Amino acid sequence: MRIIAVAAGCLALASCQTGKENLRPAPARLAVYSDAARESQIQPGGALTEPNVTNPDYGSAFAISEGQRLFDWYNCSGCHAHGGGGIGPPLIKTQWIYGGEPANIFDTIVKGRPNGMPSWGGRIPQYQIWELVAFVRSLNHEEPTASTAPRGDNIEINPANITNKAQGETK
Amino acid sequence: MSTLAELPSPQLAAELEAEHQALRRVWNDRGGFWGWFSVTTHQAIGMRYIVTAFIFLLLGGVEALLMRFQLARPENTLLGPDLYNRIFTTHGTTMMFLFAVPVMEGMSVYLVPLMIGTRNVAFPRLNAFGYWMYLAGGLVLYGAAFFNALPNAGWFSYPPLSGPQYSPGKGVDVWAQMITFTEISAMCVAVEIIVTIFRMRAPGMSLNRIPLFCWGSLVQSFMVIFAMPSVMIASTVMLLNDRTIGTHFVNPAEGGDPLLYQHVFWFFGHPEVYIIFIPALGMISSILEADTRRGVLGYPAIVLSQVATAFIGFGLWVHHMFATGLPQIGEAYFTAASMMIAITTGIIIFCWIATLWSGRLRLTTALHFVFGFLFIFVIGGLTGVMLASIPLDLQEHDTYFVVAHFHYVLIGGALFPLFGAFHFWFPKFTGRMINETLGKITFWMLFIGFNVTFFPMHILGLNGMTRRIYTYPVEMGWGPANALATVGACIIALGGILFIANVLNSRKNGKVAGSDPWQAGTLEWAAASPPEPYNFVRLPVVNGRYPLWLPAEERAAVTGMRTDKREILITASVDAEPQFLHVLPSTTIWPFLAALGATIGLVGSILTFSWYYVAVVLAGIGLLGWFWPRRPLEQEG
């Protein structure tokens, strides 16, 4: 029985964040960083360039999955593919041009970067940026395995493919 | 030992008393803390199954009440969508996997050795292992509640909704692994029940003399053997691996198919209904025999119908998938097969009605439940015929009509017989009579409450109320019928409380029952109430289908078996001629330890695949201890 308790404890450690679902973001998490080009350190929610800012969504399977959806919906995959890169740099890697800490990725999304990465500040609220950060980091196994999906369910985004398939053609 | 007092010769009485003492020494389980984990007698384990399953019934019932309160009025905000989804998933899962199947298994484990006249099941340690796995599975599911990881994708968890992307978190993994636990347990019981019935019947109990309840258990066990692997594949292999290591069984982007899961799941899921229902048929037959004072009319017809039901039951899984738009010719076949099953169940019911007509009725609580069963189950069966018709199914599928249908079939077809059986065998389980007046009040509360709850759901379904919705707008007009259903659910709950109170009270204060309070005909009533751990001082010899209804001078018993070992008699599979003697293992802690090892590994594997290896190694160590020969070794020769 004690061993079960220990095993349950391990499960608890790994999944207390895993199971968390914030369906309705708290008002504080709705902040939008409208001043995308600003270089000042003072921002709502604390100094973001500080590399030791932790992602409030760290380890949340729900947030990672939301981030995965937004990654497609906001067409990040248009440039970065599904993490492999294309027009934009690949996101599955060890070398980060602008830093790979949560705060750096957050900063990159908010401010944009030269050579094509648009600034998402002013458009999407803080909570979604953190979800995207969590997803991007999960691509590099920097989120707990227990909260990361091993594969997506990216059923053809383009419905035309399905029609073709139904008519007997292969993709 | 009231039975000994009636014996003719004092010398024989002394002999029997000595055998009884010796058997008691050999068969009594060890006491103490570790002794509790080492039990291997079938009465103890059967009772643990039954009690544990009733606790899960209680939990599932509380969940049902919560859902009913949420739906009692339109736009209710008692439970949010997330909590509601988790609760209905847990309710369905609990009722199917942690209550209905295990409780039927528990009844079989307890009653089958008594009814066929032997001392234990064929594999007592496997039996213990199966129980511990079942308990662990239940604890895993409910333990997950503390980690916000209750499953939320429905009790059949269709992908892609239950897949890695649309069900983040560990809920569905917990669900899938819980299935592994309960299926291992079900398979353990199935194997030992089949072997027990085939190899360990009392001398003379040829196949055509097996009590109908045992036929039910036998058919059910065979169904478990062939159906349960399918759900292991669906949940553990397909779903869990898709979710944890990225396989593509159901991922259409890489050549998988979400419908494949549905096929594999329902290839198990439909037989599952009969796995629950067929033992209940056996219970009804047993109650009827005792309370009509006659053997059931058409014994061969009932047996063959049960077997046929089992066979057909494997051929109609697609009727759960009519709305998915499969090819028409196949659908017509599945319509026909689904309706055919009404013939076999119909014949069984006609046999029972004929039995009732020609018997001498004794209106016990148990017989009340049989009548309740007939009313409810016939409605459920007839709505089932409707659902087998594709056009009607297209309208009724996944609505409250289906919810009503399967509650009529499962509560009517399994829970009512089970409650009847529990009242009927209560004296055997506890040695005391259950209070019949309270029992009848319980029956009426359950019967009325049930119909008030579920009958309006037929109408709700036809009026477009779909399954698994956590709320509905006022304009739909579903409010009153839902309110009524909630009232009915409260009546059921009160009936349940009364039942528990009656059981607890009668256990202490009921009238002492004696070995055969109902003057029934089958062997379990020849054992003491409650049975001694070895069941019979001397194994009975059987000369007819209802041995206890034969004149006393025609009865016989086996002598010459050792009383210093847990020895049982192996008889021929068909005609039950004695073949050889066989020693069963004694109490042992190893099944518990093996189950514990498997549990640790399987729980870990919810997080990471490699924990399966831990499960294999730990369970392997458990099995090693389990099978390691004890000194002194069995003598040769």
Added chain:
Amino acid sequence: MKRRAIASFFIAAAITLNGCMSTRQSALDATGIEARSILHLWWFFLILLGTIFAIVMILTLGALLRRQPASERQFVEQHHTPPQERERKLSRMVSGAGVITGLILFALIVISVITGKSIAPSGASNALLVTVHGNQWWWYFSYDNDDASKIVVTANELHIPVGRPVLIRGTSLDVIHSFWVPNLMGKRDLIPSRITEEYLTADRPGRFRGQCAEFCGLEHAKMALWIIAEPPDQFQAWMNQQLQPSVAPDDPDKQRGLQVFLNHECIFCHNINGTPAHGQVAPDLTHLASRSTIAAGTLPNTKGNLAGWIADPQRIKPGNYMATVPLESGDMQPLVDYLESLK
């Protein structure tokens, strides 16, 4: 408690009967050709099976209530079986009942297969082809047309002409959904990577509600749709109007509303023809104001509701994918004014 229960029961009964009069969402109130043939089959089944149920119950109660002769009683108590002759007679009756059951079921199978054939998808030449995509938790509809510029796309509300068969060709882009408008036709699952089809034909004008019938996640309960059946000329007029690009904002307030729309997250997901907004993952808003509900049938389409929905979608439909977009004070009114002008 009891009186309330009785009262509610009568209300429920009254509603059931009443259901046949109005066009509430119900399989018992068929307004389409397909639904009607299913309904006829249903009444046939109900009457036949109801009779069988009554007979079985009479037989059961007969066993309970009949007065048993003392001789018979004694015989059973003694021999644990009735006299042989009686047993044989009962067995014959059981066999007879079994045979009759078989015959009735055979008839039911035949009639059910025939009905099934009559409603099954087969090539109706003049059918209107509509593609439906189930999404978590809304419906995408597009009217097929060889000319790509004439494809009408809408969401959650489907207009169909009365009397003309409509071929619903569906799939899903996320999880399995099920398309169901009970007044018109049974349900059809929408399955990722598969195409499923069904025909429905409205035989009178009206508004018919449907909803998703396959559990599809958090907001499965709030995934409704409306089918509006109209006479063909009205339907054509509606189509023509839907083909127009969106109404350009004609006053500063609405112009500001459009700017708010374009400058916020809205633009990533929603499409409004005639503006730069071309998001494809959420309902098309080009003619939002022509629809009667928002959020997949969750709320009536009014300015107040729309404002409430935009301000806090997670309160109204917790878990849905509409982002909570923080707006500056003063932005909401123009935005709502603009959206509600998109006739």
Added chain:
Amino acid sequence: MTPTRTLELSGLPRYDISNRDPLFFGQVLLCCIEGSMFCILMAIYFYLRLSVDVWPPPGVQLPHVTAPTIALVPLFLSALGSYWASQGAKKNDRPAMLVGMIGNLILGFIFIGLRYREIATLNFKWSTDAFGTITWTILYLHTLDVIADLMMTVVLTVLIALNRYGPKQRIGVHVDSVVWYFLVAIWIPMYFVLYWGPRWVGTP
């Protein structure tokens, strides 16, 4: 009411090392469970095969056929070892049991070695696509079963070698051989499905 008439059975044998033992029945039922699992997996294989045009999908090599075909030889021969051991068990012939089981073990581990080599050279993983998934699953589960039964044989061999055995262990040897026959037999259809199936009914 214990009856007075008796059936005297003290002369019955105390065990029977044959297919009449309950353990044999139980093991046959466990094999039925395993067998239905593998049948369902093969059904899944064909279901997935039939739902695509190209099998295996582009970019995936067929599993090599040579190594698994060679591996059939030790597999079949090892069944003879099992048979030898089970005959020995029935006759209580300790050397025969030992020879049979050790032979079975050696050949069994050769088979596992070849299986390991084969798996190591597959150019796809379970996470590549549906073809990889089902092929890996069948291979993995069968390998796991074979290893589990070999472990059981190791334990029994040790017991017999230590002379620490009685009738129960002899029945164990007999039943162990039955399991091995099952694992050999069930592999035959799966061998054809996995290696020849895609070659005969796959796309050229």
